[in-house]
Amino acid sequence: MRISLFVPCFVDQLYPNVAWSVVRVLERLGHEVVFPESQSCCGQPPFNSGYWDDARSSARVTMKAFRDAEVVVGPSGSCVTMIKAFYPDLFKGETDELAARELAAKAHEFSSFLVNVLGVTDVGAKFDGKVTFHDGCHGLRELGIKSEPRALLANVKGLELIEMCEAETCCGFGGTFAVKYATISTAMDEVKCASILETGADTVVSNDSSCLMQIRGMLEKEKSSVRSLHLAEILASR
Amino acid sequence: MNGGRAIILGRIREALRNNPAPRPHTSHSQSEAAADHNGHAQREWLPKVGETLPERIDLFAKISEGLTTEFQRVPTMSAARHLITKLATESQWKKIGSHSHQDVDALLEEIELPIVRTEKGYAINDLESCDAGITGCDVLVAQTGGIMVSVESAGGRALSVLPPHHVVIARTSQMVPDLTAAFEHVKQKYGKQFPSFLSFITGPSRTGDIERILVLGAHGPKRLTVILLD
Amino acid sequence: MASQSSDFQTLSRRYTADKGFRAFIQKGMSGYYKKRDQNKANFQDWQGARDLAAEIKYEAINHLDKYLLEFEEKITARGAKVFWAQNAEAAREYILKVAKENNVHSIIKSKTMTSEEIHLNDALEKQGFGVVESDLGEYIVQLRKEAPFHLVFPAMHLTRRQISDLFQKELGSEPTDEPEKLTMIARDIMRRKYCEADMGISGTNFAIAETGMISITENEGNARLTTSLPKIHVALLGIEKVLPKLEDLSLFLPMLATAGAGQTMTCYNTMYAGPRQLGEPDGPEQMHIVLLDNRRTELLADAEQRDSLGCIRCGACLNICPIFKNVGGYSYGTTYGGPIGSVITPHLRGLKDWKHLSAASSLCGACTEACPVKIDLHHHLLQNRRNGAKTAPNPLEKISFGGFSLMMGHPSLYRLASGLGRIFQPLQGLVNGTILDPLRSWTDSRKLPTLAPQSFHEQWKKQRNRKL
Numbered sequence: 001m002r003i004s005l006f007v008p009c010f011v012d013q014l015y016p017n018v019a020w021s022v023v024r025v026l027e028r029l030g031h032e033v034v035f036p037e038s039q040s041c042c043g044q045p046p047f048n049s050g051y052w053d054d055a056r057s058s059a060r061v062t063m064k065a066f067r068d069a070e071v072v073v074g075p076s077g078s079c080v081t082m083i084k085a086f087y088p089d090l091f092k093g094e095t096d097e098l099a100a101r102e103l104a105a106k107a108h109e110f111s112s113f114l115v116n117v118l119g120v121t122d123v124g125a126k127f128d129g130k131v132t133f134h135d136g137c138h139g140l141r142e143l144g145i146k147s148e149p150r151a152l153l154a155n156v157k158g159l160e161l162i163e164m165c166e167a168e169t170c171c172g173f174g175g176t177f178a179v180k181y182a183t184i185s186t187a188m189d190e191v192k193c194a195s196i197l198e199t200g201a202d203t204v205v206s207n208d209s210s211c212l213m214q215i216r217g218m219l220e221k222e223k224s225s226v227r228s229l230h231l232a233e234i235l236a237s238r
Numbered sequence: 239m240n241g242g243r244a245i246i247l248g249r250i251r252e253a254l255r256n257n258p259a260p261r262p263h264t265s266h267s268q269s270e271a272a273a274d275h276n277g278h279a280q281r282e283w284l285p286k287v288g289e290t291l292p293e294r295i296d297l298f299a300k301i302s303e304g305l306t307t308e309f310q311r312v313p314t315m316s317a318a319r320h321l322i323t324k325l326a327t328e329s330q331w332k333k334i335g336s337h338s339h340q341d342v343d344a345l346l347e348e349i350e351l352p353i354v355r356t357e358k359g360y361a362i363n364d365l366e367s368c369d370a371g372i373t374g375c376d377v378l379v380a381q382t383g384g385i386m387v388s389v390e391s392a393g394g395r396a397l398s399v400l401p402p403h404h405v406v407i408a409r410t411s412q413m414v415p416d417l418t419a420a421f422e423h424v425k426q427k428y429g430k431q432f433p434s435f436l437s438f439i440t441g442p443s444r445t446g447d448i449e450r451i452l453v454l455g456a457h458g459p460k461r462l463t464v465i466l467l468d
Numbered sequence: 469m470a471s472q473s474s475d476f477q478t479l480s481r482r483y484t485a486d487k488g489f490r491a492f493i494q495k496g497m498s499g500y501y502k503k504r505d506q507n508k509a510n511f512q513d514w515q516g517a518r519d520l521a522a523e524i525k526y527e528a529i530n531h532l533d534k535y536l537l538e539f540e541e542k543i544t545a546r547g548a549k550v551f552w553a554q555n556a557e558a559a560r561e562y563i564l565k566v567a568k569e570n571n572v573h574s575i576i577k578s579k580t581m582t583s584e585e586i587h588l589n590d591a592l593e594k595q596g597f598g599v600v601e602s603d604l605g606e607y608i609v610q611l612r613k614e615a616p617f618h619l620v621f622p623a624m625h626l627t628r629r630q631i632s633d634l635f636q637k638e639l640g641s642e643p644t645d646e647p648e649k650l651t652m653i654a655r656d657i658m659r660r661k662y663c664e665a666d667m668g669i670s671g672t673n674f675a676i677a678e679t680g681m682i683s684i685t686e687n688e689g690n691a692r693l694t695t696s697l698p699k700i701h702v703a704l705l706g707i708e709k710v711l712p713k714l715e716d717l718s719l720f721l722p723m724l725a726t727a728g729a730g731q732t733m734t735c736y737n738t739m740y741a742g743p744r745q746l747g748e749p750d751g752p753e754q755m756h757i758v759l760l761d762n763r764r765t766e767l768l769a770d771a772e773q774r775d776s777l778g779c780i781r782c783g784a785c786l787n788i789c790p791i792f793k794n795v796g797g798y799s800y801g802t803t804y805g806g807p808i809g810s811v812i813t814p815h816l817r818g819l820k821d822w823k824h825l826s827a828a829s830s831l832c833g834a835c836t837e838a839c840p841v842k843i844d845l846h847h848h849l850l851q852n853r854r855n856g857a858k859t860a861p862n863p864l865e866k867i868s869f870g871g872f873s874l875m876m877g878h879p880s881l882y883r884l885a886s887g888l889g890r891i892f893q894p895l896q897g898l899v900n901g902t903i904l905d906p907l908r909s910w911t912d913s914r915k916l917p918t919l920a921p922q923s924f925h926e927q928w929k930k931q932r933n934r935k936l
Contacts, residue, residue: 007924009876013886014917016924035928041876046869048831048850050857054873061877141833170790174830181477181828182909187484187794188830189914217914241562242554246707246761250533253769259530262522262775262842280719283517285510285732301732337749356749362663362697382722382733394749395696399689399736417718425714432679434546434745435696437738438721443689444735447605447623448631448647450496456604456651457658458689458736 001118002032004066006074006083006107008209009041015209021236022075022110025123039065044082047090048175055090063087063099071117072107075232077139077208080109085142109139111207111231115148122155125235130160132201133231134192134215136208137170149207149231156234166195173214189218196226207231278418287381287415294380294413295466301383305441306454308463315341318407318465319348322372325463326351329403331369335360337393339374341407341467346372356393362400371401371459376436377423378408378464381416384440385464388424389433398439404459406439409467472801473824479799480828489625493793496624500787503730510732521723522842524716525778532768535677535710536759542680546742548755555762556586563588563669563702566756567597570700572667576658578684578691579603580671581619581781582704582760585803585816588669599669600661602690604654611638617797619804620728620783625796658690668694668752672705673780674720678713681739682757685724692736701743701752706760708768708777714739720780727840728782767815773848776811778841785835785845791828800825807835811848814856823856886923893919 003026007019023033043058062083066072074080084104091100114120133153139145153161172178172188179185192215196204202225206212209230216228288294295311302309312318322345326334331351336342338357346353354364365371373392375385385406392398398406414420417438424436443458454460470478483489508514528535540550553559567575575597577583589610592599601610605622609615611634616622623631628645635641641653670691674683682703684691695701711720717737725731744751767777786792786806797805802813802822810825826849835845857865875881899905900916907916922930 009882012924013889013919016920016922016927019924020927035924035932037925037929038879040879040882041872043873043876046873048853049827049865049869050850050853050855051861051866051869051873052854052857054869057873058876061879065879137830137832137834141837168834170830170832170834172790172830174832177827177830179907179909181480182912183481183484184791184794184828185830186913187490188790191790191794213917214914217910217916220915221913241552241558242761243552245554246552246759246765247533247536249761249765250536250707250768253765254530254532257769257771259526259771259774262519262526263844264519264522264842278715279520280517280715283511283513283520284719284722286512304732359749366659366663384733389745389748389751395692395751399692399696417721418715421714421718432546432681432741434742434748434751435738435740436681437692437736438733439736440733441735443687445604445651445688446729447603447608447621448626448628448650450499450621450624451647453648453651455655456688456690457602457655457693 002034002070004069004072005033005035006039006066006072006079007035008074008076008079010213011075011209014213015230018075018209018230018232021230021232022073024236025114025232026073029118029120029123036065036069042079042082044079045175047082047086052090056094059087059090059100060096063096063103066103067099069106071113072103073110073113074107075110075207075230076210077109077136077143077145078210080107081138081142083107109143109145109207111148111152112143112145115151121151123152123235124238126157126238127234128158129203130162130201131203131205131234132162132164132196132199133167134164134171134196134204134206134211135168136206136211139207140168145207152231152235153205159234162199162201164195164199166191169195171211171214173210178214185214186218189214193218193222193224197224201226203227203229205229205231205234281416281418284416285381291410291413294415295410297380298378298383298413302464305383307383307441308461309466310463311466311468313468315344315467318345318467321465322346322405323348325405329369333368335365335368335371335393335397335401337373337397339391339393341409342372342374345407345465356397365396365400368401370403370405371397372405372407373398375406375408375412376427377412377414377420378466379417379420379438380413382438382440384438386420386424386436386438388436395435398437399443399458402455402459403461403463404439404442405463405465407465407467472821475801476799476824476828479801480795483796483799484794489796490794492627493625493796496621497787497793500730504726507726507730507732517719517723518840518842521719521840522775522778524711524719525841526775528711529708529768529774529777532707532710535712536707538677539675539680539710542677543742543757546680546745548742548757550757550759553758553760553762559586559704559758559760559762560588560591562758564591564595566700566702567592567667570666570754572597572700574661574665575599575667575669576661576665576694576698577601577669578671578686578694579606579622580669580704581616581803582671582706583669584615585762586760600658602658602661602694603688604651607654607658608634615798615803618783618786619781619806662693662697665698667700667702668698669702669704670695672703672709673724674717675705675710676714676717676739677710679741681714681741683717683737683739685721685734685737687729687735689736692738695738695740695752696750699752700754700756701740702756702758703740704758704760706762707764723840724780724782727784727838763816767812770815772851773811773815775843776808776845776848778843779808779812780841782840784838784840788834788838790830790832790834807845807849808843811843811845811852814852819852819856820860823852823860826852826856883925886925890919
């Protein structure tokens with residue numbers, strides 16, 4: 001399959017290794033990965049803040065970049081939610097409504113794509129360590145992704161998954177919320193990090209780099225030895 | 239006078255006119271069921287109640303235990319009388335409240351305490367100082383462990399809530415599977431002349447308002463006894 | 469004068485800084501979660517029940533005029549008086565009028581959030597009518613001259629010690645650290661009040677059109693006593709509370725109990741069809757129904773968010789909300805706190821002053837998932853943000869997002885900015901954590917991520933362009 005890679009802007013700038021990990025896993029499974037270079041940002045920051053006109057101009061760039069794609073795969077439950085769940089709302093009654101719906105239909109979050117589209121749960125990965133998994137809210141509640149990352153992690157050799165009690169509780173990132181209401185966001189981060197530490201895991205994994213940025217930010221500030229990795233990075237390791 | 243009736247109704251109609259709301263996102267196609275349902279649609283989703291009467295009585299007993307309802311099955315009215323006499327002695331009742339009701343009257347035949355009867359009206363303080371209120375009920379609800387009472391079956395509004403111990407007498411024929419059946423029962427029984435008060439009582443009065451810790455007998459009865467006559 | 473928004477910031481910071489308080493709230497919720505999950509599991513299908521509940525509410529709200537008229541006709545035929553109040557003032561004046569005309573001396577109330585919404589107690593007290601809250605939690609906060617902390621658990625923010633101190637000071641009772649003893653102190657006081665009161669004021673959980681009844685859900689029995697003993701019963705209800713049929717309660721009563729308190733059913737669920745009828749031994753001589761609009765019709769006119777009128781005030785969205793659990797009920801400054809309050813308050817009290825509540829959310833969606841009637845809560849928060857940005861944009865945000873969309877709308881500009889970012893990033897390092905740091909609200913508690921030496925775009929270009 002020819003897969004068009006969607007790399008969210010902050011993954012592009014901060015975590016290129018996450019995107020490369022996706023490429024490695026998909027290529028290892030025998031698929032061709034292309035990266036439409038005219039993509040920029042899905043438009044979620046202005047969308048979430050209420051500036052829908054501004055969101056639409058970003059979104060149009062994304063829609064154009066993936067117009068001819070067969071399938072679009074991205075390593076972020078949140079940014080894929082923007083495309084899959086929110087573009088149809090954003091463009092409702094607009095001239096590009098059809099294009100928005102078309103892109104929504106062919107866009108997939110990485111773990112969901114592997115399991116539900118490709119039917120793969122074992123990607124031949126190996127990772128020695130105890131990990132705990134954080135469910136990003138958008139992936140979990142907008143896209144209904146819960147079992148997919150766990151099915152994939154279950155087949156990683158050497159990996160032990162320990163569920164945290166607050167796996168489904170928000171990490172407190174929420175985009176601009178994290179700085180506008182920093183104290184609340186931080187309090188939520190504390191609950192999340194305490195829950196992670198309670199498991200005794202050495203690595204926290206998620207399918208969303210934005211949540212990991214929030215979680216990692218606090219773990220590093222507190223000088224914790226717990227590492228944070230994107231699911232794709234685990235699946236790419238061997 | 240009815241205040242802003244015309245204005246509010248006008249606003250409601252204006253708000254709804256040519257302005258349809260998106261239908262709820264539901265996984266089950268239930269719009270028809272909701273628009274013209276007979277009250278049975280929910281049975282598919284609500285907790286199971288068992289097919290037979292013994293199963294339902296067992297369920298009622300099990301839920302009662304969780305609620306701290308004292309559930310007593312007795313084979314005969316004389317056993318029920320024995321039970322109430324024992325309760326009266328143990329709890330040192332000095333005065334009780336009751337009302338005109340075939341089973342209640344039969345139950346209390348051997349009780350020799352002063353009785354405040356509510357059916358023709360009563361003084362509030364007189365009822366308040368009773369140690370127990372003895373009533374009948376309309377039905378027992380297996381699904382919830384609840385008792386449905388009404389003005390008619392429980393001697394008014396207050397008898398089943400004002401005294402600190404509420405004792406209910408019921409027969410197994412009064413056990414219904416669920417709330418839907420309870421509503422059907424009262425609709426059949428009272429038709430268009432509903433009593434002004436119908437209540438589901440599900441366990442003794444309780445509160446968790448202090449540190450979410452359960453305390454029984456917040457304002458209503460601290461004890462609830464259900465005597466089920468086979 | 470400080471704005472509602474800055475009040476929220478101040479209060480939420482204060483509560484959030486108090487870790488002991490946060491732990492106390494979390495602990496209070498933990499028993500609820502367990503019991504809620506057990507009760508949900510008893511349903512054959514909780515999701516199916518939610519779907520049906522949402523459909524029934526959809527039917528009721530979208531034919532509100534029809535069902536209200538049916539309700540009015542039926543309950544009026546039973547001897548109740550129905551008053552339609554356009555706003556809080558009209559509702560208060562009507563209740564005051566009833567109290568004056570009947571020479572009322574003593575008023576007892578059971579829990580009603582609608583009366584909080586119209587500030588009824590203040591109005592009654594100003595006119596010299598003593599009012600006592602009979603629900604234990606409400607009584608406690610009334611003694612403290614506070615509003616309820618939570619829709620369902622009004623005093624959950626207080627420890628038994630604080631309550632004991634309060635009772636000692638206000639009631640002269642002996643100190644105790646047993647919730648049972650504290651409850652009995654209130655019970656004894658309330659018993660006298662029920663017997664004396666000549667007016668009882670209650671709320672309403674559901675109004676039934678088909679049979680002309682109101683239904684009240686409670687655990688303590690205080691609402692039953694409030695509506696049984698005084699000679700006048702006044703029931704307040706928002707116009708959105710009507711349900712078509714009596715049997716609808718067989719779904720809503722267990723759902724309200726499960727979602728709201730983790731119970732199979734609450735202890736008392738009572739349906740009142742008018743005042744005391746001929747031949748009945750007790751009950752009030754008069755029953756007054758106060759139907760309150762108070763801008764609910766504005767919410768009704770917003771088709772997109774109309775479903776939020778289906779709210780049954782169970783509090784499930786508050787209980788699950790990570791914001792509520794950290795900032796507590798008082799930070800909101802609203803009658804209805806938590807996610808549902810953040811959604812409806814801008815409609816009931818003005819978007820300009822209350823849109824910040826919609827911004828104070830990570831949009832995690834736990835509320836929507838918890839809602840027994842499937843109100844699309846977190847998406848409504850997004851819509852309020854959109855409506856707020858349209859009608860009253862924040863100038864700084866407007867410029868920022870304008871710039872953002874200009875950059876993201878032109879991939880070449882995005883590339884340029886990506887390069888510039890790498891040049892300027894070291895500058896942030898110089899001010900990191902200081903007062904000059906523009907990202908201080910992040911860096912105070914969290915380490916800032918650093919830009920990768922090369923973006924994925926650049927790396928891909930270098931490594932893969934040969935293929936093209």
